[in-house]
Amino acid sequence: MIDPVIASRLQFAVTTIVHIIFPVMSMGLAPFLVYFTWKDIRTGKPIYEQLRRFWTKIFAISFVVGTVTGIVLEFEFGTNFAVFSTTAGDLFGGPLAFEGMMAFMLEATFLGIFVFGRQRVGDALYMASAVLVGIGTWLSAVWILMANSWMQTPRGYELVSENGQQLVTLVDPLAAYFNPRFFWMYVHMQNAAVESVALVMAGVGAYYVFRHHVWGYPVEQVGFWETTLKFGLIALIITAPLQVIHGDLYARHVFETQPQKFAAMEAIWETDSYVPEYIIAFPTSVQDLLDPRAKDIFGIGIPGGASWLASGGDPQATIRGLEEFEGPQPPVALIFWSFRIMVALGFWFILLAFWGAYRWWSGELLEDDLLHKALMVSTPLGILAVHLGWIVTEVGRQPWIIQDVMKTSEGVSSNLSSTEATITLVGFVFVYLVLLVLYLYVVVRLVRAGPPSVSSSATPDRPSDSSTEATVND
Amino acid sequence: MTNPNWLADGPLFGLPLADIWFGLLFFIFAMFLFLDGFDFGAGLLFATRSDEHEREQLLAAIGPFWDGNEVWLVVFGGAMFAAFPAVYANLFSRHYLLMFAILGALIVRGLAPEMYEQREDDRWKRWWGRAFVVGSVTAPFFLGMFTANWLLGSTTIVTLPGIVVGLAVVALTVVDGVAFLRLKTRGNLRADLQTDGYRALGAYLVLIVLVLGYIYVQIPDLRSALLSPLVMLLVVLTLVLAAVYAVATYSDRYYLAFGAGAGLVFALVSIVAALMYPTVDPAVGLTVDSAVVSTIPLNLMTVGAVLLLPLVFLYFGILYSAFSGPIDVEESY
Numbered sequence: 141m142i143d144p145v146i147a148s149r150l151q152f153a154v155t156t157i158v159h160i161i162f163p164v165m166s167m168g169l170a171p172f173l174v175y176f177t178w179k180d181i182r183t184g185k186p187i188y189e190q191l192r193r194f195w196t197k198i199f200a201i202s203f204v205v206g207t208v209t210g211i212v213l214e215f216e217f218g219t220n221f222a223v224f225s226t227t228a229g230d231l232f233g234g235p236l237a238f239e240g241m242m243a244f245m246l247e248a249t250f251l252g253i254f255v256f257g258r259q260r261v262g263d264a265l266y267m268a269s270a271v272l273v274g275i276g277t278w279l280s281a282v283w284i285l286m287a288n289s290w291m292q293t294p295r296g297y298e299l300v301s302e303n304g305q306q307l308v309t310l311v312d313p314l315a316a317y318f319n320p321r322f323f324w325m326y327v328h329m330q331n332a333a334v335e336s337v338a339l340v341m342a343g344v345g346a347y348y349v350f351r352h353h354v355w356g357y358p359v360e361q362v363g364f365w366e367t368t369l370k371f372g373l374i375a376l377i378i379t380a381p382l383q384v385i386h387g388d389l390y391a392r393h394v395f396e397t398q399p400q401k402f403a404a405m406e407a408i409w410e411t412d413s414y415v416p417e418y419i420i421a422f423p424t425s426v427q428d429l430l431d432p433r434a435k436d437i438f439g440i441g442i443p444g445g446a447s448w449l450a451s452g453g454d455p456q457a458t459i460r461g462l463e464e465f466e467g468p469q470p471p472v473a474l475i476f477w478s479f480r481i482m483v484a485l486g487f488w489f490i491l492l493a494f495w496g497a498y499r500w501w502s503g504e505l506l507e508d509d510l511l512h513k514a515l516m517v518s519t520p521l522g523i524l525a526v527h528l529g530w531i532v533t534e535v536g537r538q539p540w541i542i543q544d545v546m547k548t549s550e551g552v553s554s555n556l557s558s559t560e561a562t563i564t565l566v567g568f569v570f571v572y573l574v575l576l577v578l579y580l581y582v583v584v585r586l587v588r589a590g591p592p593s594v595s596s597s598a599t600p601d602r603p604s605d606s607s608t609e610a611t612v613n614d
Numbered sequence: 615m616t617n618p619n620w621l622a623d624g625p626l627f628g629l630p631l632a633d634i635w636f637g638l639l640f641f642i643f644a645m646f647l648f649l650d651g652f653d654f655g656a657g658l659l660f661a662t663r664s665d666e667h668e669r670e671q672l673l674a675a676i677g678p679f680w681d682g683n684e685v686w687l688v689v690f691g692g693a694m695f696a697a698f699p700a701v702y703a704n705l706f707s708r709h710y711l712l713m714f715a716i717l718g719a720l721i722v723r724g725l726a727p728e729m730y731e732q733r734e735d736d737r738w739k740r741w742w743g744r745a746f747v748v749g750s751v752t753a754p755f756f757l758g759m760f761t762a763n764w765l766l767g768s769t770t771i772v773t774l775p776g777i778v779v780g781l782a783v784v785a786l787t788v789v790d791g792v793a794f795l796r797l798k799t800r801g802n803l804r805a806d807l808q809t810d811g812y813r814a815l816g817a818y819l820v821l822i823v824l825v826l827g828y829i830y831v832q833i834p835d836l837r838s839a840l841l842s843p844l845v846m847l848l849v850v851l852t853l854v855l856a857a858v859y860a861v862a863t864y865s866d867r868y869y870l871a872f873g874a875g876a877g878l879v880f881a882l883v884s885i886v887a888a889l890m891y892p893t894v895d896p897a898v899g900l901t902v903d904s905a906v907v908s909t910i911p912l913n914l915m916t917v918g919a920v921l922l923l924p925l926v927f928l929y930f931g932i933l934y935s936a937f938s939g940p941i942d943v944e945e946s947y
Contacts, residue, residue: 200728201728203681204681204724204725204728205725207681207684207724208720208721208724208725209721210688211684211687211688211691211717211720212717212721214688214691214692214695215691215706215713215717217695217702217703218691218695218702218703218705218706218707218713219706219707219710219713219714220707222703222704222706222707223703225695225699225702225703226699226700226703226704228699229695229696229699229700229702229703229907230699230907230908230911231911232695232699233692233694233695233696233697233699233702233907233911234696234911234914234915234918236691236692236695236696237689237692237693237695237696237697237915237918238692238918238922239688239692240685240688240689240691240692240693241689241692241693241918241919241922241923241926242918242922244685244688244689245682245685245689245922245925245926245929246929248681248682248684248685249681249682249685249926249929249930249932249933250929250932250933251681251682252677252678252679252681252682252933252937253678253932253933253936255678256677256678256937257678257936257937260936260937261936265932265936309908310907310908310910310911311622311910313621313910313911313914553703553707553710554707555707555708556707556710560710560711563711564710564711564714567714567718568714571718571721575721575725578725578729582728582729582732585732585733
């Protein structure tokens with residue numbers, strides 16, 4: 141049986157890592173769906189109806205799986221982190237309640253209209269539904285990230301002792317909810333979601349374009365996939381450079397507010413100035429791979445690079461090393477590598493965007509097989525980068541559940557037995573893996589089935605029977 | 615930065631906000647049990663239909679609604695966390711395995727109809743159909759057990775009253791499910807459902823009488839609360855609503871039957887709340903006043919709820935009126 145603290149942390153990690161995929165898909169798809177719906181209604185061109193209907197199917201399945209996996213997360217605070225919930229409830233519960241009342245309600249009710257109501261409601265209400273679903277999706281992240289960012293940079297509270305327990309009391313809501321981290325987290329996350337979906341679109345589009353134009357297989361509706369590829373590329377060209385720009389500012393903010401996390405991201409143990417930024421770092425023996433303190437490292441580094449990054453331009457800046465922080469350290473190797481790979485992916489996406497833009501501009505977008513292959517391989521990499529980013533954020537904060545206020549080990553439910561924790565951990569690893577496989581299976585099936593065929597007349601058929609039958613009712 | 619006085623100087627307008635949130639919490643729970651309840655009921659009734667077209671009709675009937683319905687559970691969790699964090703933490707960690715049983719059931723129930731539609735082969739449909747039924751039955755059953763354990767302060771998962779309340783809640787979801795489906799379907803299906811509704815209603819009344827009798831005999835602490843005018847009134851109201859439901863179902867007054875079904879859910883949850891008050895977690899003796907959050911978040915939450923709940927009702931009004939009347943199997947995208 142696994143220790144309840146470890147089991148609870150693992151369980152939260154597994155459920156979050158799987159869950160985040162689905163909100164990323166819905167948040168990233170939302171702006172595309174609003175645009176496709178608007179163009180569909182305004183122009184009546186079949187391609188926009190196809191795009192709307194096809195990507196709405198992907199959105200709908202993402203939303204369903206996101207809902208069922210997300211409800212678990214909400215209750216996990218109570219089941220597994222009861223001490224944290226009691227301590228921080230004054231401040232932490234509010235955003236979750238608002239997420240439900242303000243964002244999730246909006247999203248879920250109008251999604252019903254958006255998915256099932258095309259034949260029942262007028263264009264205006266249908267368009268409004270698309271917009272409101274999108275707003276709901278993006279508002280959800282506002283509240284969730286407010287709660288999370290407060291755990292990173294807690295503000296606006298006082299610690300009050302009650303019955304021998306330290307309780308967080310909210311004293312300044314604005315300072316607490318609009319804490320320093322919130323803005324960076326929100327911008328970085330939402331842009332990442334759109335970028336991830338852009339990569340999915342470009343990758344899926346590239347697959348069919350490649351099959352048709354490079355391999356010469358007949359592909360039905362190849363025009364649909366060409367357009368999909370182009371929309372993916374456009375979004376990638378916009379989001380990829382932005383992601384690296386505010387990612388850089390975000391990292392600087394981490395350096396200022398969570399120096400321990402920053403030191404772990406760079407695996408800096410001793411406080412130093414003129415710290416190099418390693419682009420590649422390889423231990424010379426396999427055993428050293430997981431030991432971030434290994435001295436025997438083959439690395440290519442930019443001299444003063446990390447100092448320059450942290451300070452925003454001064455290569456001589458001093459960075460506090462991990463040795464300066466007392467108590468347990470976060471698992472440095474995991475954070476170091478997650479951060480490195482995430483940044484590398486970020487630059488890879490920029491390269492893809494420029495490459496695609498160049499080939500498009502020179503009229504060879506449909507011919508370049510190497511670009512198509514690169515895009516296909518990159519289909520899931522945006523979501524992988526999101527995962528890596530969250531590992532840096534959440535694991536990098538350890539051993540703290542609330543930075544400098546409460547340790548994760550202190551936040552776990554006190555009455556939780558290791559048997560209970562182990563049962564649910566094993567159960568959830570299994571269930572979430574099944575959910576993930578089923579989701580991928582459904583998405584692949586939808587992609588294989590391709591876009592719905594639509595008649596060129598823009599108005600959808602109204603079912604003749606329901607309108608007449610409805611009048612008989614009561 | 616200093617806060618405006620109205621936020622920090624005590625409850626807004628001197629209102630008993632802790633009590634109001636206690637009421638609101640149970641109201642939200644009742645909304646969930648009523649709305650997702652008819653989805654669960656439709657799920658159980660799915661098992662009684664073998665005709666593929668009728669099954670598709672059942673799924674189409676709840677399709678546009680269930681996501682919105684289930685959000686009430688999320689709001690319930692959030693509201694409990696925000697208003698009574700100590701209860702949220704104590705209750706859910708104490709009923710650890712039961713909570714995860716509920717969550718597991720909801721996962722299966724949420725996923726199954728979506729999966730059912732994905733493929734046309736028989737085996738696939740048969741298994742996802744079964745999953746849909748199992749999820750639809752276990753979710754309300756576990757929820758009923760959870761509610762009974764919460765009210766009676768039980769620390770073990772499986773208790774006799776827990777099982778009976780669990781079964782009662784399952785029966786109640788079928789009562790609701792029938793009322794809802796009779797609004798949304800036509801033909802033989804609608805006529806056949808009538809009998810299912812009567813049976814479920816009968817089962818529900820028997821089970822509830824058993825539970826109330828058990829509480830009266832076995833739990834002296836709750837006896838006086840049980841005999842209070844409010845609870846007696848709610849019990850009488852339950853009987854009246856049951857009669858209305860039966861008559862309305864018989865005379866094909868679908869909306870009236872649906873309303874009576876909703877009333878039965880609200881009466882049941884009101885009985886639980888009335889028996890529990892003024893504690894909000896009887897097992898550890900947490901009262902409403904001792905468990906409530908501090909003034910500033912409580913005031914903020916109240917302002918938020920006053921602004922947002924009417925909007926939520928507006929969304930539901932738009933959704934349900936957009937899909938009023940019977941729902942066609944083919945409707946989507």
